[in-house]
Amino acid sequence: MMNDLSEQMKRSWDGGARNHPYFCVASGPQYLGDDIDYDRYYGSGEDAVSAMFLHAGWTPGERARALEIGCGTGRITQALAKRFAFVDAIDVSSEMVRIAERDLANIKNVRFHVTNGIDLKKFPDARFDYACSELVFRHIPSREVIRTYLLETGRILNHGGRFAFQFNGKRAWDVARLFTGSKYVLRSLYSSARRYLGLGHVDPGYTLAAAWRGTRFSATEVRRTAELAGLMVDQFIGEGSDQMWVIGHKPASTAGQRDGR
Numbered sequence: 001m002m003n004d005l006s007e008q009m010k011r012s013w014d015g016g017a018r019n020h021p022y023f024c025v026a027s028g029p030q031y032l033g034d035d036i037d038y039d040r041y042y043g044s045g046e047d048a049v050s051a052m053f054l055h056a057g058w059t060p061g062e063r064a065r066a067l068e069i070g071c072g073t074g075r076i077t078q079a080l081a082k083r084f085a086f087v088d089a090i091d092v093s094s095e096m097v098r099i100a101e102r103d104l105a106n107i108k109n110v111r112f113h114v115t116n117g118i119d120l121k122k123f124p125d126a127r128f129d130y131a132c133s134e135l136v137f138r139h140i141p142s143r144e145v146i147r148t149y150l151l152e153t154g155r156i157l158n159h160g161g162r163f164a165f166q167f168n169g170k171r172a173w174d175v176a177r178l179f180t181g182s183k184y185v186l187r188s189l190y191s192s193a194r195r196y197l198g199l200g201h202v203d204p205g206y207t208l209a210a211a212w213r214g215t216r217f218s219a220t221e222v223r224r225t226a227e228l229a230g231l232m233v234d235q236f237i238g239e240g241s242d243q244m245w246v247i248g249h250k251p252a253s254t255a256g257q258r259d260g261r
């Protein structure tokens, strides 16, 4: 089921990136088509990163290394590259990464990776001093994937490392989402059963709309999962909103492990 989900997320975001990559990242009619104001577009990434650091009240050390989850065309990545010694930026969509590599070709302290959109297995423990993600988790249609990213952040962050993640933290009971979610689960079960019986593959019917709508992840769920991951939540900004920011850190080790660079 996770493989299906990974494939579907890739297909959806690749499709969007082939047509209107900048619009898919920062929705707004000014970002439709190719003739966009790149200074304004990439400048909005600079504003976003300044705000993340303002809220975190933290300045990275000279050798600090950052991970960005869901980098899109590199709007945020290029601003991170000015503040960190090195940035690893991942995305489920190879089309998005292709555009990011083209647009940011002059920036040498960044490496882009196309990943499965599900976990951070390709990175070793305690690799990063900072992890961030904006406008991504709110589009992921699986709570399990969001939870995995948070748990994995506890593993890949250095002691003393920081994180800033944005979620759809809405509390409201949304019947439409429940309906979409159960429809996908039923179709996935039907699809798996057909494959098991040798009756051939049918697409579970997951659509770009589902990848775009994503799912909610409440402040309570963030707190619980962060605790399991060994992370501390320092503040929620816009708690309960569909653009809820969570800023936190991995506490310094008491066992003499290396603390933030």
Ligand SMILES: C[S@@+](CC[C@H](N)C(=O)[O-])C[C@H]1O[C@@H](n2cnc3c(N)ncnc32)[C@H](O)[C@@H]1O
Pocket (backbone or CB within 6 Å): 009, 013, 024, 025, 026, 045, 069, 070, 071, 072, 073, 074, 075, 076, 090, 091, 092, 093, 096, 116, 117, 118, 133, 134, 135, 136, 139, 140, 145
């Ligand atoms: C709305 S764009 C935001 C891009 C970037 N964070 C920014 O703010 O400029 C969402 C990006 O997340 C990526 N994405 C969606 N689901 C993902 C997942 N499960 N893992 C990694 N990237 C994902 C999409 O391919 C897309 O590039």
